[in-house]
Amino acid sequence: RKEVEQDPGPFxxxxxxxxxxxxxxxxxxxxxxxxxRQDCRxxxxxxxxxxxxxxxxxxxxxxxxxxxxxxxxxxRDSKLSDSATYLCVVNKGSNDYKLSFGAGTTVTVRx
Amino acid sequence: xxxxxxxPSNKVTEKGKDVExxxxxISGHTALYWYRQSLGQGLEFLIYFQGNSxxxxxxxxxxxxxxxxxxxxxxxxxxxxxxxxxSAVYLCATSRGQGRGQTGNIQYFGAGTRLSVL
Numbered sequence: 001r002k003e004v005e006q007d008p009g010p011f012x013x014x015x016x017x018x019x020x021x022x023x024x025x026x027x028x029x030x031x032x033x034x035x036x037r038q039d040c041r042x043x044x045x046x047x048x049x050x051x052x053x054x055x056x057x058x059x060x061x062x063x064x065x066x067x068x069x070x071x072x073x074x075x076r077d078s079k080l081s082d083s084a085t086y087l088c089v090v091n092k093g094s095n096d097y098k099l100s101f102g103a104g105t106t107v108t109v110r111x
Numbered sequence: 112x113x114x115x116x117x118x119p120s121n122k123v124t125e126k127g128k129d130v131e132x133x134x135x136x137i138s139g140h141t142a143l144y145w146y147r148q149s150l151g152q153g154l155e156f157l158i159y160f161q162g163n164s165x166x167x168x169x170x171x172x173x174x175x176x177x178x179x180x181x182x183x184x185x186x187x188x189x190x191x192x193x194x195x196x197x198s199a200v201y202l203c204a205t206s207r208g209q210g211r212g213q214t215g216n217i218q219y220f221g222a223g224t225r226l227s228v229l
Binding site: 031032033034042043044045046049051087089091097098099100101102103104 | 142144146152153154156159161167202206208213214215216217218219220221222223
């Protein structure tokens with residue numbers, strides 16, 4: 001089983017729509033969770049950290065469900081510039097700095 | 112600059128040649144990672160450094176691949192006798208790697224080296 005699994009998509013949505021997707025992780029000892037964004041032919045960049053209580057950053061909301069070992073990302077009022085691949089990222093244990101990256105979920109926002 | 116710097120940005124080489132890829136980390140970041148990403152694929156972990164030591168080399172695909180880090184700073188990834196299947200983008204990332212908590216684990220990526228083996 002992969003350490004981090006994501007629905008590859010693509011999710012094709014119109015501007016202004018809400019899009020949401022999840023990822024699951026296998027290591028119950030994981031303590032650090034992130035969403036990264038990767039644009040075509042560019043390096044990954046941190047979008048947001050994910051905290052136990054859930055957190056919001058503008059139009060982006062991240063949730064963590066430890067019991068079911070999944071993380072979600074919701075994008076409200078989608079913009080054309082949100083088109084990218086979103087990588088779910090989880091650390092390997094309670095005190096391990098090595099991160100496992102999901103293969104990514106592709107989102108395409110159309111005009 | 113303040114970010115992770117990788118050089119060269121592009122490298123074209125002939126099959127069988129050796130190549131060296133360089134990564135300059137963010138100042139003060141003790142953890143350094145190398146990844147490989149083929150076109151349309153996810154990130155493939157290669158090696159992890161904490162300071163100058165490499166506790167995890169499990170991702171290196173073959174003994175043609177090696178990496179070192181000196182002075183807890185610059186790292187070099189060397190690929191010997193390159194093969195066409197080595198063609199990919201090689202990404203370096205660094206993190207503070209200190210203390211507990213999520214912020215120490217956040218990895219910051221360089222722009223990568225695009226390697227093409229002809």
